Amino acid sequence: DGGITQSPKYLFRKEGQNVTLSCEQNLNHDAMYWYRQDPGQGLRLIYYSQIVNDFQKGDIAEGYSVSREKKESFPLTVTSAQKNPTAFYLCATTSPAGGLGQFFGPGTRLTVL
């Protein structure tokens, strides 16, 4: 069953702790993305990766880090430097050339206490 998995679905962390969100895909897509969504807001791009071992900052990369060691995996670390980390985090992939738009994982809802 092809798709994108994100874990965990809900995550609670204390302020000042780093936390890593998982994103795995078996769609064989090269490009992967991380977005953040706040209530009533659109999606904002954090980081993206067009190919293994390469990634680029998006619009709101400060306080976040990523790695892309495997095609299937694109984990996002929310560091203690992120001022307001409580949000809904979405991982996505894109089909080749983007013609079919983006495919999203179910998201991780992070709450920092």
Added chain:
Amino acid sequence: RKEVEQDPGPFNVPEGATVAFNCTYSNSASQSFFWYRQDCRKEPKLLMSVYSSGNEDGRFTAQLNRASQYISLLIRDSKLSDSATYLCVVNNQGGSYIPTFGRGTSLIVHP
């Protein structure tokens, strides 16, 4: 000016009504356009791509107006299950697929 703008709504319509949303974009070089549907506390899901000639999928019709730089989504015979937020997405980059999302338009279909 925001790159992609949508009226946030909510649009409150009765079952069976026809409703239309518009989305304007600022970059005239934008190349591809999509409508996504997002249910409350869920991930966005692709509803339909938008082609220059316009396209239809059942009760849904999408159109692109490049001259005025907007795309539209028309929903006919609204169902209760159409209640959701509809996101407009525009891809501005030629080489890389880096889409820009609108904030979404909320639709509530009531009995």
